[in-house]
Amino acid sequence: MSRTSKPSRRDFLAATAATSVAMGMGQIASADPPQTAASRPDIPLTKGEPEIYRGTAAGAVLAQLRAAGVRTLFHTNTSGFVPFWEAVYAAGDVQVINMTHEGQAVAAAAGYTMASRNLGFFFGSHVGIPNALSNTYNAWKDRVPLLLTYSGGQREEGKDGFEWWDNTLGPTEAFTTWRGDLEPEDVTDTLRLAIKFAFGPPSGPVTLTFGAAGQKVEAPIHPIDLATMRVRSRAPAEAIEKLAQWLIEAQNPLFVVGSQVGIEGAYSEMLALAEKLSVPVAETMHSLYANFPNDHPLFVGELQAQRYPRKQDLLISFGESFTAGREDERGLTASGPRRIVHISHDSQALGRSFVPDVTILSDLRTAIRDLSDAVDAIATSDRIARIRASRLAQVSTLTNSLKQSREIALRAQFDSSPVTWERVGFELEKVLDKDAVIVPELGTQYYKIYRQLKLGGTNKQRIGRTKGDALGWGVAAAFGVNLALPDRQVVALQGDGGFLFNQSEALWSIARYEAPMLIVVMNNHSYNESRARNMLNGGTFYDAGKDFNGYLGDPNVEFTKIAEAYGLKGEKVTRAADLAPALQRCLRSMRDGKAVVLDIDVAVDGAPISEPTWYQKHSIAEIRKKRFNA
């Protein structure tokens, strides 16, 4: 993943001077003729000494954001930001991405942040807070650093005034790490504090009222390196040494890799440690990123499905917080007594969802490196090599067998129509770039696609599904990913049900900003995940064949026409044999710069019900006719 580079001080000063706002030394720099970085060093500043911005309060917000390397802002329609727009206009190097719904804007900002490790910044109207809440919640569950700022009359407490409720940011309280007010008197101090809270740990969204407008201020601007904003930690040496001893002595250890590996980008360190002792690696069903290459012989799949080794004696969680509830608990308890070690860079996550034997607070990358070094210090290279070789043979036998079973399952219904999920994954793997980024929002059937795709390591990357599971996230999040990674193929994997949760709005921004994405709609004409769960244990609904919740096929939505309404390309596939040619047409369109919505009729899985298309009918038109005929 790339990270938006922090601007050089010269860039910062020159661009700020271009805003025509008086800003201390910025004017001095702008008075000089343009010079290359090689010909003149940056003007040294005493460490910690801020530059002083003089101008509007809203301009100070932008100046501080730019000093943190933020160049992309997300916005929805409102009229409350004129001084801020003026600053954006004057700066000339800040891209504002307009979205048509606050919730979609927050999802796009989250996707952008997850892919770039920059800071997602949104500004919009406070009356859009309720719209933004579900994806604010998702971002909070995913620990995504975001600043969500809202204009509006925050001085109207108690009046039940126009567009007003008391405690403006109150509704966001459960889903934010901090809330504050951007007021003129301390505008950049508050903004820096907000950034600090956003990166944590725990990291997550911060909401702010945006009271900074055209007031004249003198505000300190500090350069901020976002890559170092998260508070760092390192485990005591004795804890790491003890863990290394356990790891060497364990007969059947298991690693569980979690989202913090992805957040820190510690992929190569994780891979090297697992390979050192050939430790099998699992993930939980709510893994937010592809933290380990899923085609690696040590990758054994989901924790809760683990069958081997039956008698694990050591489980080490690297940055996985086990927040999936029952599913994780089953995975943690299925193997019987064993030592469980939880390593996390977030002290609030340690032992929060379960009780480990040992908790270690540390950055993941540092902990993995320290543990690897400690193993080297304790065991001879010969011993390490022996452990590695013997265990690799065992784990490879398992993973090869599982691969064979998956191949049998793939081929069993390979040519069936509606298309199987496995076939969709198989065909995508054949045509997508090796470094494509997959952004899924699917039910638990996702695994049928994931295991046909090569994900993690140097393969394709995966961002999502959001751990929050609040539907209506994926298309906009994928758009945000594409903004952050413009040179990569980005594929949103959506269910038809999820797409219908306010997601067509994101197509407007995808079209306007010419994001050449592929949006795959896995269309089984139902909320099949919910149906399967509702029907799992039978009951009167099941006996009657009636599912009040699940069927979506009436009306039968033409997703291709939704795409075409936004000026995008639509492709419809109903037969397996048509999928590969359709994908080729999709790729051509994407190469030409136009996104595609690929609507695939896919199989309805799970135990069948006798009346899968039944729903509780109600017709207002019929009632109306009766009245007219009366």
Add this chain to the structure above:
Amino acid sequence: MHKRLVLVAIVLVMSWPGTAGAQRGDDPQVEKGRVVVAQVCTTCHTTLGRMLQVHKQTREQWRELVFFMISRGAQVMPDEIDAVTAFLVANSGRERPAARSPGQPEEKK
């Protein structure tokens, strides 16, 4: 609590009498399937006994479901697919796919 549920599910499957009691212990495939189901399926499906009572399916449907679960991550090995299918058919099979009218009771095997 959930560990207890899993244990209950395993015990239920291990002691599952089946609708065709004669098959239990007589058919090595069914016995092999019973062991695999206890190891693999009950880690997630803690109400498996109830599910087998409710969802009676044909051999072909059960086989498809086994493939479906393998693709979803169930760790069933190639040489266990037939055995798991045999166990499910023996304990929750039907001759023909369900095609019930609304309100019609569950077909008896």
